Amino acid sequence: MLIANPLIATLVTVLALMAGAWILSLVKKKACVADSFWGAGFVLVAWMIWLMGPGTSRSLLTAVLISIWGGRLAYHITRRNWGKPEDRRYQAMRDYHGKNFWWKSLFSVFLLQAVLLWLISIAPQAAQLSAHPDALTWLDWFGVLIWTVGMMFEVTGDLQMAKFRNDPANNGKVMEKGLWAWSRHPNYFGESLVWWGFFCIALAVPGGWLTIFSPLIITFLLLKVSGVAMLEKEIGARRPGYEEYQKRVNAFFPWFRSSK
Numbered sequence: 001m002l003i004a005n006p007l008i009a010t011l012v013t014v015l016a017l018m019a020g021a022w023i024l025s026l027v028k029k030k031a032c033v034a035d036s037f038w039g040a041g042f043v044l045v046a047w048m049i050w051l052m053g054p055g056t057s058r059s060l061l062t063a064v065l066i067s068i069w070g071g072r073l074a075y076h077i078t079r080r081n082w083g084k085p086e087d088r089r090y091q092a093m094r095d096y097h098g099k100n101f102w103w104k105s106l107f108s109v110f111l112l113q114a115v116l117l118w119l120i121s122i123a124p125q126a127a128q129l130s131a132h133p134d135a136l137t138w139l140d141w142f143g144v145l146i147w148t149v150g151m152m153f154e155v156t157g158d159l160q161m162a163k164f165r166n167d168p169a170n171n172g173k174v175m176e177k178g179l180w181a182w183s184r185h186p187n188y189f190g191e192s193l194v195w196w197g198f199f200c201i202a203l204a205v206p207g208g209w210l211t212i213f214s215p216l217i218i219t220f221l222l223l224k225v226s227g228v229a230m231l232e233k234e235i236g237a238r239r240p241g242y243e244e245y246q247k248r249v250n251a252f253f254p255w256f257r258s259s260k
Helices: 006-028 033-052 057-081 088-120 122-129 138-165 186-203 208-225 228-238 242-248
Strands: none
Touching: 006 033, 006 088, 006 122, 033 057, 033 088, 033 122, 057 122, 057 138, 057 186, 088 122, 088 208, 122 186, 122 208, 138 186, 186 208, 208 228, 228 242
């Protein structure tokens, strides 16, 4: 059976998961529910592969790391969006497509995210599916180190921003403290590092280098599509002083503040 192929099985699964999320979005009238399913989808894929693969220590390690990252992200996004209007990005799409958005969103939001999720997850899937080497190597531990640094940036950045937003005194102000004094998007930088960490783990297995497209895709998305580029298009209008902040602080890679 075709579904016996682990990669095909995970593709079918994430397509079904996001189709279910689409149905939920119609009920809730909020397409941003897709974001909550994003991290959860990676967790589902990881444990499917662990069950279907050789069950190595590398496979278990990868599944645990993905569960920590994906579970935390799903919880963070769901909590952030709970009880609030639809995210501005999706509202803009809804306004653009009008009455046809309900069915167009299935393809332009949910199934598209399913395919991207699956492609990005190929690196950890490859690491989990290989039976060799049977013991963890220095590349595995180097990947764990990069993953840890990435998680520190992502989690700390999100917590600092949440605290800033929850203070009414900061309405209309620009967050430029903590990690945000070194990068305008430290959480996105951290997420990128997480996936380069998974790629390093994939490098430990034969042919793992072929999965380099996995971290490249997520880094490109974070920089040029759904992350930095999209936010920076409209944030300046909402927060006076953001243009000056842009001159002083790097957009993505943390670095010393400019004296401009």
